[in-house]
Amino acid sequence: MLAGCDERLQKDASEYRRHLGLAFQVVDDMLDYVATSEILGKPAAADKLLTWVSNLSGIVCHGDVKKALKIVIGSRGLEQTKELAKEHCYAAASLAEKLPSKDSSRDCLIDYALAQLSRDK
Numbered sequence: 001m002l003a004g005c006d007e008r009l010q011k012d013a014s015e016y017r018r019h020l021g022l023a024f025q026v027v028d029d030m031l032d033y034v035a036t037s038e039i040l041g042k043p044a045a046a047d048k049l050l051t052w053v054s055n056l057s058g059i060v061c062h063g064d065v066k067k068a069l070k071i072v073i074g075s076r077g078l079e080q081t082k083e084l085a086k087e088h089c090y091a092a093a094s095l096a097e098k099l100p101s102k103d104s105s106r107d108c109l110i111d112y113a114l115a116q117l118s119r120d121k
Contacts, residue, residue, distance in 0.1 A: 009099070016095040016109065023088035023116045030081045033072055035120060082117075089116050 005013070072078070092113035099106045 012095045012098050016092050016099075016113070019088045019092035019095065020113055020116070023085050023092060023113065026081055026085040026088065027116050027119055030078060030085065031119070031121065033069070033078060086117060089113050 090113075093110045096106055096109040096113060099109065101107075
């Protein structure tokens with residue numbers, strides 16, 4: 001609005017933001033299961049599950065946490081999560097392609113959307 005863009009461009013920019021935000025969050029959640037705490041700089045899934053099991057039962061059973069993590073990793077959940085992230089990344093990139101290309105900012109927005117798929121933290 002501040003740039004004086006028409007409504008269509010404003011809507012595309014807003015949808016880009018929405019898809020990028022969803023892609024970022026989905027990838028962030030997926031990384032909780034596939035990255036280590038050292039890489040992430042925050043507790044990974046095993047740490048979170050350990051806290052959750054401890055809070056739920058009052059005791060910690062490491063075998064249960066490992067079993068739960070194994071079930072999550074062994075399911076198609078991570079694969080489906082990556083597909084969902086792809087959909088949002090490509091949707092954001094497609095919307096960014098509609099933006100004016102007066103400078104390199106449009107290309108940067110496209111690159112940033114697609115870069116979410118290769119993030120490791």
